[in-house]
Amino acid sequence: MSLVVVGSVAYDGVETPHGKVDRMLGGAATYISLAAAYFTPVKLVGVVGDDFAQEDSDLLASRNIDLAGLERIAGGKTFFWAGAYSDDMNDRTTLRTDLNVFADFNPRLPEAYRAEPYLLLGNIQPALQRGVLAQMSQIKLAGGDTMNYWIRDYRDELLQTIAKWDFLLINDSEAQMLSGWRNLRRAAEVIQGMGPRTLVIKRGEYGAVLFHGDDHFIAPGYLLEQVFDPTGAGDSFAGGFIGYLAGEGVAANDADCATLRRAVIYGSVMGSFCCEKFGVDRFRSLTREDVDTRFREFQSCTKF
Ligand code: AMP
Numbered sequence: 001m002s003l004v005v006v007g008s009v010a011y012d013g014v015e016t017p018h019g020k021v022d023r024m025l026g027g028a029a030t031y032i033s034l035a036a037a038y039f040t041p042v043k044l045v046g047v048v049g050d051d052f053a054q055e056d057s058d059l060l061a062s063r064n065i066d067l068a069g070l071e072r073i074a075g076g077k078t079f080f081w082a083g084a085y086s087d088d089m090n091d092r093t094t095l096r097t098d099l100n101v102f103a104d105f106n107p108r109l110p111e112a113y114r115a116e117p118y119l120l121l122g123n124i125q126p127a128l129q130r131g132v133l134a135q136m137s138q139i140k141l142a143g144g145d146t147m148n149y150w151i152r153d154y155r156d157e158l159l160q161t162i163a164k165w166d167f168l169l170i171n172d173s174e175a176q177m178l179s180g181w182r183n184l185r186r187a188a189e190v191i192q193g194m195g196p197r198t199l200v201i202k203r204g205e206y207g208a209v210l211f212h213g214d215d216h217f218i219a220p221g222y223l224l225e226q227v228f229d230p231t232g233a234g235d236s237f238a239g240g241f242i243g244y245l246a247g248e249g250v251a252a253n254d255a256d257c258a259t260l261r262r263a264v265i266y267g268s269v270m271g272s273f274c275c276e277k278f279g280v281d282r283f284r285s286l287t288r289e290d291v292d293t294r295f296r297e298f299q300s301c302t303k304f
Helices: 028-036 054-061 100-104 126-134 148-153 155-162 172-179 184-192 233-248 257-274 281-285 288-301
Strands: 003-006 010-016 019-026 042-049 065-073 079-085 092-098 118-121 141-145 167-171 198-202 208-212 215-219
Touching (some): 019 028, 028 054, 042 100, 118 233, 126 155, 172 198, 233 257
Antiparallel strands (some): 208 215
């Protein structure tokens, strides 16, 4: 049983106080898939140009990530994004977004993907996200991510889309924008009323809050000694969260609070590892044992 992941596969240019990389593997679906693959087999849906390097496909393929759904456009260029971080790394300025082949991305799932039970929709146009869910026939758990642009300019489409999701992952400012409430508890109540029974509000370095039915759970952020590059941390969180649930075989109607809480901690674990090196580099050497060790550290440092 696999997890289908849909979203951007990119090259990124990133500048942080610790250095600068002009071009490296990135994209939301890349981070989600790499993180989720520690827990479950992944099937990736995305689009790249013929400049997408063999070594990058090889990295993904070596991690139990099926690339049959990664379309290659002959003569096209892969999506390129560049950003720079402030000194405290809490703010990011986008320097460049060259959509390239991603501008015409219209995800069509290979036949072999359509009966999979798990779906994570990365941040793409809400109508496209809806179209993907409609192509799947045996979903046990589906949800995804969105961003301020879609909340502001595509609100009606977004509301139609998330109405069918089991879970939504967004950051605190987006939750406030979507709900109209600054208070996160109120915001969560309103958003859960829009469809997703499970809501995870991410709070950057401060962790995340899980809302499920009437229950809520506050997960701290892991205290890293040094954050090298936060790019992809939110996506890696999403990958850890859904990857763990898929690996456990959880369905929307039997998702219990204790399992969802563990999923949020695995999300925090994967987000924290992502920040330790530039781009996806930390995932090159990270082992499942490292992941479980940090999970236990989370348990011991939050127990009282
Ligand atoms: P995060 O730091 O979790 O927000 O994710 C950053 C990743 O999102 C980078 O690897 C970018 O390539 C990708 N990205 C940036 N802008 C967009 C966009 N407009 N649509 C889809 N993916 C994007």
